[in-house]
Structures are given as structure tokens and as C-alpha cells.
Amino acid sequence: MGQLFQLAACAEMLWRDKPIEWRAARLHEMGFEVGLWNWPDHDLTKLEKSGATFSIMNGYLRGRLTDEEGAAELLETARETAQVGKRLGVARLNLHGTGLGEGGLPVMPVEVVTGAMWLKARDTLHRVAEMAEKEDVTFTLENLNLPVDHPGVPFGRAEDTLALVSSIDHPRLRLNLDLYHAQIGEGNLIELCRTCLPWIGEVQVADVPGRMEPGTGEVNWHGIAKALKAMGYSGPVGMEAFASGDPEAALEAFRNAFTV
Template structure:
């Protein structure tokens, strides 16, 4: 594999017929790292014993960024997640604008984000940055689409997240830029990557429509990957997608898409 990026695959979405430990070993056999969702459902010591590198995991269990009870729950669970991440070597910790329930629907959906909610969210992220500093971890806020998968999620657009991160100004807080969600909600993926670059913690990919591997939809991920190389990004790109055909083909296609790109002359 000749790639300038660290490639990773979401374990909850590939080889779903295998027991979890065997699943992450199978994914790693392709030369890629692994990402996890809800760590509370998993045997973290057993995962650590496999030696498979874990790039990210869920960074909160409940709560939200904007009301007092929700903020307390969010920050408490973020600290728990930070402690749990140490078992796996402190992977980056992912979170959203609010807690998600069954099927990815927000527990407390929002019709309109008010100015008060923006102010509360910025103060919450300042406190989250303090937790990140205390535990020596990175928290990443992921953008989500409203039209298909996550209606009612506040702070769902990349521009929303970048505004919050700019207001807080902490190196411990980054954006997890999910290009599947960004394509549905915003488009202009290369420009979005460029705008996010100063805060970019990782990039997640899946094609549109269908949320399957690259080359199954409308996004030219080969061009996106080359643009990321040209703008100097060398971090993680993760496949957070379902397999359209089978997991072997999905992961192989993903790896091929982001390999053998031209190094930037800059």
C-alpha cells in the first residue's frame, strides 16, 4: 500500500457476520487501522490485546451541548470516554452536536439553533477542551446530514463546527469531516476540505447515494484524495460505509482509491 494517509475502517459496518474481535483482525489484515462506535458495548481490553491500531472511538455516551442537564451528562461521559480510551492507546474521540438515539435520530431534535444555544455550545466546548487537556486526548466533532440520516441535529454543517472550533481556539478540539454527510448537506467537498484544513482531525468517507464504498455513487473520491494531498493533509481517512457488494471488495476499493496518489510539488 502506497498512501500518504493513515487509512482506517469502521468495524461496525464491515464483516458484520463475524464476532467483533475477529472482525477487527480481518479488517487489519488489509493493512488498515480500525475505528469504533460505542465503546461501552465492547470489550476494550480484549481489543487492546489484538494489537490492532484504533484510530477513533465514540467520545461521549449521552447529553448535549446546549442545556444544563444535557451539558452535565455530556461532559461527564466525555471524561469517562477519555479514561476508557487509554486502554486502546488514546484514539481520537468523536462527538456530535447532540446525543443520537435509535437509527441515528437525535434524542432531543432541534428545529432552530438559537443564539443562546450557540453561546452555550461554545462554553461547553471550552470545558471539553479542558477535559481533553487533562487526559491528553483529542476530541473531534463530526458533521451530520439533516436530509437523510440525522434530521434535527444542531450544529450539523461543517461551517457550524468550524465556527465553534474557531471561537474556542483549542488544539485539543478538531473536526471529523465526514464527506458523505457533507455531500448531502453542503457539496463542494474539495473547498470544504480546504476550509476545514486548519482544524482537520480526520476525514471520513462513503459514497452518495447509499453510503457505500467509493466508486459506488457520485463522488469522485480519487480527485478528493489528490486534492487533500495537494493541500498538505497527511492524517487519517476512514471508511465509514456499508459494503455494496461484500466487505473484501469494499475495503480493497477504499484502499486503492487513496493509494498511489501524486505527491504535491509544494
């Protein structure tokens, strides 16, 4: 057994009393890549000096996929974020169906996603992929759960993000397949991974319920790790989870679950 996957962890969710650059440096020391949320919250120079390798970061500041005004805002802020991503060497820049505000709630909730919204979202993501190719960056589209954390987010389910990304089928636009969200909203995680496999840019994990490290909830993460290996996946796996206790112990539990 060995570490097959490129393991990363979300810096904002661990050591929450420490400066972000300290967290990034400690994750690097422990052998993990670093996930970030919104870059304007941080001192980029200090992050550059942390020595960390950055796996993923929020790829836009404002906007949405579903209408022209929101699409223009998303593209503008995504282009700005791409420059920051290149500065930090971030591998993937993450998108959602709409901007998220306080507590992860959508800035503009959508109760019914119409056919016109689907077509506009596909057009917007086409434009994102074309921009990403010009900027030499990669964007991902993340699934979110509607019942617990993100009610009202359009294209929240993994089946929705898969439909959009696979229909565009561009190497600069991949899936951020978040299995925590998928377990709450859809389940059947191994088959979901298999269906999404050709378009996965990153897999993210946290246990259910509670959104903490593997081993604290109901999901057999080591079984999922073995299934991913059997499918031929050896890419990034990021822990986007809170620690149930000591953050270093939580990270070792994550590492153990995904050592196959």
C-alpha cells in the first residue's frame, strides 16, 4: 500500500486560530497540497512565501451561470482570479452555479432551473473554457448539496454538473466532484465516481453527517479509495472538512483512508 492520490486539504477549515500562511506552510510540511477559498481574504505575498503547492481555489468573486448579466460578472471576476491563480500556481479554479454568500447560501437563489437557464449556463461555461485556454488555467465546476448546506443553488447536483461539463467536454473545464455534497444529495458514490471519471479534475471529501474528516461518519472512505484506484484514478483528492479534534490527527485519518 502507498499514497496513490495527490492529497490536499482546505486551509480555511483547519487550525482556524492560526494565520492562513501558517496553515498553508504546515500542510506543506505534512505532505499535503493546499485548498483555498476566496483569495481577497488573504495576503498573497505571505501565501507565496509559505512554500505550499495550491491544489484548488475559488475561481470567481461574483456572478452566476444562468443569465447574461451574471455571466458577464462571472467571466470578468474569473479572468481576474485566473491571474491570481497563475501567481500562486493554483492547479484548479473552482466555480458554482451562482455566487455563494454568508453561510454558503446563494446570493441569488433559484427555485426552478428553466431550459433557458440550462442553455445559458452551457454558453457561459463554454466562454469560461475558451478564456481558460487563453490564460493557460483550468476551471472546475463543483456540485453542492441542496438539503443541508446550499438550498437554492442552481445546478447543485452532481448529475447537473456532469451534464454541463460533459456536454462541453473541454480539457480546461473539469468536475470538482465533492463526495460530501453528493452523499447528502444523491448517494451511490462509487457509481457516481465511475460515471464522472472521464471529466474529474478533483475529488473532494468530508464525512457525513458533520462535515468532518473520514472516519467520523457513515461513509466507507477506504472502500471508495480502493474503487477509485481500481477505476484508474490517481488524481487530486482534497479534504474539505473540519477537524473533529486535533487537525493533525484529522489529516492523518484522511491520509490513512486514501492510502491504498
